[in-house]
Amino acid sequence: MTNCVSSWLLAAVLGFGAPAASAAPFKVLVVMSYEADNPWVKEIRAGVESVLGPVSEIVYFHLNTKVDRDGGSRRAQEAYDLYQRLQPQGVIAADDDAQAMFVVPFLRDKVGTPVMFNGVNAAPEQYGFPASNVSGILERAHVRESLAFIKQLLPAVQRACFITNDVPAGLALRTQVEEEQASYPAKVVAFHLVKRAGDIVALGDTLRAACDTLFIDSLEGILDADATPMNNAQVVELLGRIYPGPILGGNRYQVDQGAWAAVVKTGQEQGETSAEMLLRAMRGTPVAEIPVTRNSRGQRVINVTAIEAHEIPLRPTVLRGAALVRQQP
Amino acid sequence: MPPTFSSIAGKLLWLAALNACAFVLIAVLVGVAFHRIGILSSEIAVHQVAAVVENATTGRALFSAFSDMDLVSRSCRGDSVVEEIGPRLSGTMAGFAQRATDPDLADAIAGLAAATTRLLDDCMTINRTMAGIRQVDAALLGELTGLENVVGRALVDETLAGKATDYLDQIMSIITGIRETVLEMGRRIAGWEDDLSSRVQGDHSVAALGDDLTLRLQTLTASPPRMAEMARRLIALAASYKARAMELADATARLRRALELSHAAKDRVLEQMNRLDRDAASRSERVGSEIGVTIGAAGLRVLGFSIAVALLSSLAIVWIIRRSIQRPLGQVIERIHAIRDGTFVPSATPPRKDEWGIIASALSDMSQQVTESRNLLQRIIDTAPTRVFWKDRDLRYLGCNPAFARDAGKTHPSEIIGKNDYQMGWAAQAELYRADDRAVMASGIPKLSYDEQQTTPSGQTLWIRTSKVALRDRDDAVFGLLGIYEDVTLIKEQERALQHIAHYDALTGLPNRVLLAARLRQGMIQARRYGRLLAVAFLDLDGFKAVNDQYGHAAGDQLLIAAAAGMQQALREGDTLARIGGDEFVAVLLDLADLQASAPMLVRLLGAAARGVTVGGQVVQVSASAGVTFYPQADDIDPEQLLRQADQAMYQAKLAGKNRYHVFDAAVDRSVRRYHESLERIRGALAAREFVLYYQPKVNMRTGTVLGVEALIRWQHPDSGLLLPAAFLPAIEDHRLAVEVGEWVIETALSQMEQWQTAGLDLPVSVNVSARQLQQAGFVERLRVLLAVHPHVSPGHLELEVLETSALGDLARVSQVIDACRGIGVLCALDDFGTGYASLTYMKRLPVTQIKIDQTFVRDMLHDPDDLAILDGVIRLCVAFRRQVIAEGVETLEQGEMLLQLGCELAQGYGIASPMPAADIPRWVAIWRPDPLWANAAAVSRDAVPLLFAGAALRAWIAAVEGYLMGERDAPPPLDDQQCAFGLWLDTDGRSRQGARPAFQAIDALHQRVHALAVALCDLRAQCRNSQALAGLAELRGLRDAVLEQLKTRELTK
Known part of the structure; x- marks a missing residue:
């Protein structure tokens, strides 16, 4: 009893969330790469809880690498300490940083606890996945589909440019684009990895001249003039000011925050799928029999606020099969 | 038969022969003219018509070829028509080229053949392309259907797993849109087929649709693997579809140009054909003119000859008419007039030898027969034993027989001719007669054998029986009237005398x-x-x-x-x-x-x-x-x-x-008649066996023993159905018929007892006996005889129930009869006890073995303390007088329980069993068991009887409150808890006997709650808040039941 109380007190001090349920059959540790208020993290959490909430006691831990990348390794150690105290029946590690900083150094092939990753943009081989106790779901942007979707809205789109933060997720997206671009319905003109807002401003003329559309992803953590990490909404707002053309987002929340449209991937799918895989493992299926998978539930989303603001006519055939959202203030 | 040449027929034959010769001659003239026309017609047929026919044949063949070309152009949509028609069309064109002798026409046909060949080639190209498009279209739609099935399955699975299906819903909507686009593309391509000129314009829209389709399919690759794979296949099919559509557009443009060339070539050929037709028509017109001249000359010759023949024939006919028809016809007419007038004298001159001679001879014979018939008719009229007369349309007499003339005071019938009835002795009746005459002639309907009066010239009035009919000529037109009558004066006088005697x-x-x-x-x-x-x-x-x-x-x-x-x-x-x-x-x-x-x-x-x-x-x-x-x-x-x-x-x-x-007094009469009619109907019912007996069981409620049954009479009325005794017994109450019915009841009950005994059921039966029957002289003897007829029935099983309300009259006499019945083993019961004026006297004086308490006391015993007191008293009296007591009219379990608590165990009533046909009794006896409530009920001690009265008082008080709340009473009962009967018991007898017991304390508290609630509900009612007041009734009844339940507790009743 004393141990239990001290564990919860520690969790409160460290900033991870309260358990979703008590006296549940499974105890699960979820280690997130990014901070708790990150929209992508919220989506993953919703997906995890939709599956494990009713049957598990879930403890969350955030490495906060978007805002403090350098402190990631230290917090990974804290996460492992927590793991040892909790002795959970399963672990979920979200996004690339959690794999690189937590799973690979502490858990992969080292413990018997099943570990499921999600939100991994890099090739799984980079982390030695799948491993004896590790499997999960890769995260891949629906670039081709998004380009096809924007061409339905704007048939004149022929050239596409890309901008992401210069982080592993952005690098992984660039690798994906390089591999797939031959099948895209628009020509890939340039792929920009940026670290600071000033870099974006500097690209303004280039983007306006050469790009019929701009695909964005993994923008969080780009530093503003004060070297403060910006969130996604701030970066999208900046892009909107320097580039008047259509912006495509990789994720749902990016469309909510200013991108015009996209065939989006969702954190819910990542969280839900990884939770399902972990549940199978906790219920006795060997991890080796649970193959690595990737996201496949692309959803067409249109930011009606942006479309109306730019007076883009919406044909009924485009509306059919698409979710319409209003831009968040 | 007259000689051939002197008769009229012979002359007409000669004339016909001459006319025939004339017509032969006319035919020869016409034949010569036709011969010349034939020669000219041959010229037209051989040379000019042949050219026209040749042109027409070529034209028809060309139009057939044109039709095939049109068919080819319309059939460029993938079917096999082109393959079938193409070779034939090519062959037809080659044949034209060979047959054409006119050089300009041959040149035009060669151009047409070249255009046709190009058209066929382009058309076949289109057909091949269309076939390809349809193939791709089918594959595309098939793949879409497959994708729909996969998505649909996933939707079901995800829904069952409780997952979100937004992305699947999107895919399904996109598939629907894609399917519509594919159909739209197909529709637009099909539109090209209907209008070749629109194909080029439509190409761009189909291409745009294809591009759009591909883009939408590309968004589907962001789906689960299987769906993504199917989306990729669909993208490939869409690309193929678009490519083939473009091919089709090119082929269509070529076809359009080929069609334009073929139309120009057709125009050239048709122009040459028209030229050839005009040449042939010009030559035919010249020959036709020559034929017209020939026909005109022949017509003039035939006309002149025909006029000459007609004139000669007319002269011959006039000669024949004058000599052979008009003159002899006049002579025959003169003879007919002579016959009609009776002046005919046979001619001495020899008769003519033609047809007229035969007619004259026949007229002579006929004249002689007419004369003889007329004479006979006159003799009949003159000698007929009745009066005969006839008049013209103006009602003047034309004639009569001698009898009529005598009635008219004339010596000869001829004296009345020309006179009317005003000029006769019966001038007084003239208007009447003439009215009848006019009616008969106007209607044509005879008026026969009617009596009327006639005044003779001597002033005597006769009764005559007259008949009149209208006289008609050969055209059925009425020209007069025939009347007959006879004198019936004597008959009339005899009839009048008989009439007076009869009336x-x-x-x-x-x-x-x-x-x-x-x-x-x-x-x-x-x-x-x-x-x-x-x-x-x-x-x-x-x-x-x-x-x-x-x-x-x-x-x-x-x-x-x-x-x-x-x-x-x-x-x-x-x-x-x-x-x-x-x-x-x-x-x-x-x-x-x-x-x-x-x-x-x-x-x-x-x-x-x-x-x-x-x-x-x-x-x-x-x-x-x-x-x-x-x-x-x-x-x-x-x-x-x-x-x-x-x-x-x-x-x-x-x-x-x-x-x-x-x-x-009609009312008294009606009443008497109806009374007698009722008696007759009941008497008839008895004879017709329309009465039946129903049986109602009597039981011991505690032990479940079936004591017997009471026989109850019913009338199975053929029109009104089953009637209860109240519907018919009162009518015979004071009539001897009541005795007959009563005997029938006893006899039938005994027969039924015998049948039940045979079936193994030994069941006593009681029957109702009226006071009149009981006091009937010889009643006991009659009963003895009836029992003797049924020797297997024990007399002790028959019980007579005597109505206490019956006018028993001489009690000593009744008592003797009951004693006599007991002497032969038959027991008696006093029925409906308590309803008469001398119940206690009857109980004391009459040696009955059983008392049946009237149902009116049982019915209200739960709510009426007075009825309950009477019941209790009767039961105690029966115990004192050592009479068996049975309660009638038990309808509820609560009534039975109360009777058992009072010490009355025997009962009958609808709560136990309704009266039923005899056939149902054995089964009922076999299955009936008393309710456990009765089986466990025990008679309460005398000390506890007041509890029962208190319960009845409470029920009565609650019922009064309910009546007030429901508007059935104008005022509530006393609402003070110490003024109601139950409250009085609580404060007096109850408190003194039971006051120390906990159950009594509970009752006291409940009673106060009952009154508090009743006061509140009555206040609501007084404030016209009726619905709220009525809503509280359920609670009030619940409290009542709680009090009653407490009253039954063993603590109080032991």
Whole structure:
């Protein structure tokens, strides 16, 4: 009893969330790469809880690498300490940083606890996945589909440019684009990895001249003039000011925050799928029999606020099969 | 037959032969003309028509080829028509090129053949492309269907797993949109086929749709693997579709150019064909002109000759008509007139030898036969034993027979010819006769055998029976009238004498019964029609027999004649007085305003009848009694019934002292008649075996023993269904028929007991016996006989139930009968105990073995403390008098429980079993078991009986409150908890006996709650908040039941 109380007190001090349920059959540790208020993290959490909430006691831990990348390794150690105290029946590690900083150094092939990753943009081989106790779901942007979707809205789109933060997720997206671009319905003109807002401003003329559309992803953590990490909404707002053309987002929340449209991937799918895989493992299926998978539930989303603001006519055939959202203030 | 050449027919034959020769000659002339026309026609047929025919044949073949070309151009949509028509069309073009002799036409056909070849090539290219498109279209739609199935399955699985399906819904919507786009592309391509000119314009829209389709399919690759793979296949198919559509567009453009060339070539060929037709028409026109000249000349020659023949034929015909028709026809007509006029004399000159000679000879023979027939007819008319006359349309006499002439005062029939009826001895009837004459002639309908009068010239009036018919000529037109009549005066006088004898009394000359009935019937009709009253007075002379006996029948007759004359004078004109036999008279008084209007006339009638008559020097005087009835009445009534009513009333007048009149009372009469009808119907029902017995069980409620059954009579009425005793027994209550019915009941019950015994059921039966039957002389003997007829039935199993309310009359006598019944083993019970005036006397005096408590006390025992007290008292009396007690009318479990608590274990009623047919009794006896509530109920101690009364008082008080709340009472019962009967018991007897017990404390508290709630509900009612007040009733009843339950606790009742 004393141990239990001290564990919860520690969790409160460290900033991870309260358990979703008590006296549940499974105890699960979820280690997130990014901070708790990150929209992508919220989506993953919703997906995890939709599956494990009713049957598990879930403890969350955030490495906060978007805002403090350098402190990631230290917090990974804290996460492992927590793991040892909790002795959970399963672990979920979200996004690339959690794999690189937590799973690979502490858990992969080292413990018997099943570990499921999600939100991994890099090739799984980079982390030695799948491993004896590790499997999960890769995260891949629906670039081709998004380009096809924007061409339905704007048939004149022929050239596409890309901008992401210069982080592993952005690098992984660039690798994906390089591999797939031959099948895209628009020509890939340039792929920009940026670290600071000033870099974006500097690209303004280039983007306006050469790009019929701009695909964005993994923008969080780009530093503003004060070297403060910006969130996604701030970066999208900046892009909107320097580039008047259509912006495509990789994720749902990016469309909510200013991108015009996209065939989006969702954190819910990542969280839900990884939770399902972990549940199978906790219920006795060997991890080796649970193959690595990737996201496949692309959803067409249109930011009606942006479309109306730019007076883009919406044909009924485009509306059919698409979710319409209003831009968040 | 006259010689051939002297007869009319011969001459007409010669004329016909000459005409035939003339027509032969005309035919020769016409033949020569036709020969020349034939030569010219051959010229047209051989040369000019051949050219026209050749052109027409070529034209038809060309149009057939054009039609094939059109068919080819319309068939460029993937079917096999082009493959079938193409070779034929090519062959046709080659044939044209070979046959064409005109160089310009041959050149035009060669151009057409080249254009046709190009058209066929392009068309086949389009067909191949279209086939490809359809193939891709089918594959595309098939793949879409497959994708729909996969998505649909995923939707079901995800939904079952409780997952979100937004992305699947999107895919499904996109598939629907893609399917519509594919259909739209197909529709637009199909549109090209209908209008070749639109193909080029449509190409761009189809290409745009294809691009759009591809883009939408590309968004689907962001789906689960299987769906993504199917999306990729669909993208490939869409690309193929678009490519083939573009191919089709190119081929269509080429086809359009080929069509334009073929149209130009067709125009050139048609132009050459028209030129050739115009040449042939010009040549034919010249030959036709020559034929016209030839026909004109031949026509003139034929016309001249025909006129000559016609003139000669006319002259011959005129000669034949004058000599052989007109002259002999005039002679025949003269002979016919002579025959008609009777002046015909056979000619001495020899007859002609032609047809006219035959006709003249026949006329002579016919004239002789007519003369003989006319003479015969005249003799018949003259000697007929009746009067015969006939008139013209102006009603003047044309003739008559000698008998008629004699009636008219003439010596010969010819003297009346030309006269009318005004000029005859019967001028008084002339207008009547003539009216009949005109009617018969106007309608053509005979008027037969009717009687009328005729005044002879000597002034005598005869009755004659006349018949008249219209006379018609050969055209069926009426030209006059034939009449016959005979003298029936003697017959008429005999009839009148018979009529008087049949309708009038010979002695008084008054109408007899027959005429009275007719006049009465007529008077009733008038009374109904005019809404007036009619009175029928039946009068009988008082003491008339004594007059007859004392003074002889002659004196009696004189008295009758005088009385009749006096009464006749007392009546008004229009009223009828009839003698219907002996000294009985009936007066019918018409047109009365009301009943009182008849009174003065009735007084006058009685006064006239009482007027004295001097017979043999002595004054004889009688009075009269009269019965009066009126018409109309409430019931439909006939004359005979009216007379019977008056007769009955007259009898009442006699009974009342004679020399008066009595008015019939219809209401009393109806009542009496209905009573007798009821008796007759019941008597008939008894004879027809329409009565049946139902049996109601009597049981011991505690032990479940079936004590027996009570036989209850029912009438299975053929029209009204099953009737209960109340519907028919009261009618015979005081009639001997009640005894017959009672015996039938006993007999039937005994038979039924015997049947049950045979079936193994030994069941006592009780039957109801009326006081009249019980006191009937020989009742016990009769009962003994009935029992003897059923020797297997134990007399102890038959019980007689005597109604306590029956007028038992001589109690000593009844007691003896009951004792006598006991002597033969039959027991008696006193039924409906408590309803009579002398219940205790009966209980004391009559040696019955069982008392049946009337159901009225049982019915209200739970709510009426008075009834409960009576029940308790009767039960205790029966114990004291050592009588068995049984309760009737037990309908609920609570009633049975209360009876058991009071110590009464025997009962019958609907709560146990309804009366049922005998056939149902064995099964009921086999399965009936008492309710456990009864089986466990025990008689309470005397100390606990007040608890039962207290419960009844509470129920009664609650019922009164309910009645007030429901608006059935104007005021509530006393609401003070110490003023109600239950409260009084609580404060007095209850508290003194039970006050220390906890159950009593609980009852006290509940009772106060009952009153508090009742007060509140009554207040609501007083404030007109009825619905709220009624809503509280359930709680009030619940408290009542709680109190009652507490009253039953063992703590209080032991």
